[in-house]
Amino acid sequence: MIAHDLHALGMKGRDFLGLADYTPKEIRQLIDLGIELKKFNQAGEAFRPLAGKTLGMIFEKSSTRTRVSFEVGMYQLGGHALFLSRNDLQIGRGEIISDTAGVLSRYLDGIMIRTFGHQILVDLAQHASIPVINALTDYSHPCQALADYMTVLEHKGRLDGLKIAYIGDGNNMAHSLMIGGAKLGLHVAVASPEGYQPDAGVQEQTRRIAAETGGSLLVTGDAREAIADADVVYTDVWASMGFEEEQKIRERAFADFQVNEELTELAKPDYVFLHCLPAHRGEEVTSGVIDSKHSIIFDEAENRLHAQKAILAALM
16 A cells, blocks of 8 residues: 555544544454555655645653653654643643644644543544544543454464454553454453453444454353463453552452463463553563463564554544
C-alpha cells in the first residue's frame, strides 16, 4: 500500500475510539498497513503522508510506550506531535470538554488522549471536528490490541481460528482483546477471578460479533480451562493504573491466575506469550515465562509504533 492508497481506505477524518467501530476488513487493513509501514521503516525508506500535520497528545495518565511511540510515529510520518499534560490544559481548571475540543480542532489535525473515564474520550470526540484516537481509557485500549494482533499475525501467519487465552483482570486490555479477537475470527478465552471478570456488556457484544465471524468467547474462573490448547497466552498487571490501592487485595484474589511454567504447559507447544507491559515479574507472570523462547513482548512493544502509525496515516 503506497501513499495514494491511503485515501482509498475511506478512513480519513474518522475517530478511533474502539475496535467495535471498525469492520473486520478495516481492522485487517490497518494491521496490513502497519506491517507495510514497518517494512518501510526497516528499509530506511521515507514515507511522510502527514507532512505539515500536528497531533495533540493529551495525557491524564502517565506513559512510557504510548508517548514515545506516538511521538516517534508522527515524526516518521513527517508530522509533529505536541505533548499536553493535564497541567497544560484548562480542562483541569474547569473548562468544559466541548470548549477544549472546539479550540483544539482549530489548531490541530488530530487528537490522541490517554485518560481515565471513557466518557471523557466520547465527549471529546463528539465535540471535536478532527479525528480523536483512544490511547487508553479505563474501559478500553484499542491501539494496544491492534498492535497485539499485528504481532500474532507476524508470528503465526494467520489470525482466524487461533485461540487466545487472556489470564487476569477483566480490564480495559481484556475488553479490547475480546472485541478485536471476535472481529478477526479468533477464539477468545478469558480467565478472571469472580468479581474481576470483563464487563457483561462487552461479553455480550463480543459474542454477538463472534457469531458473525466464526470466533467464540469463553469467560471462566478457571485459568487452566482458558489456557488449554491456546496458540496465544496473554496477561496484564493485576492492579491497573488507578487501582494501585487495591494491590494487596488483588494479590490474594489473583493468586491462582499467575502465568507460570506449570500453567503454560497446557497451552500448545508453540504458543506465543504477550504482555502489554509494564510487567510485574513474580506477580501476574514469572520471569521464566516472560523471558522464555515463547515470549514476543518486545516485538509486541515495537508494533505499537507501527500499528499506531497505520491509524494516524489512515485517519489524518
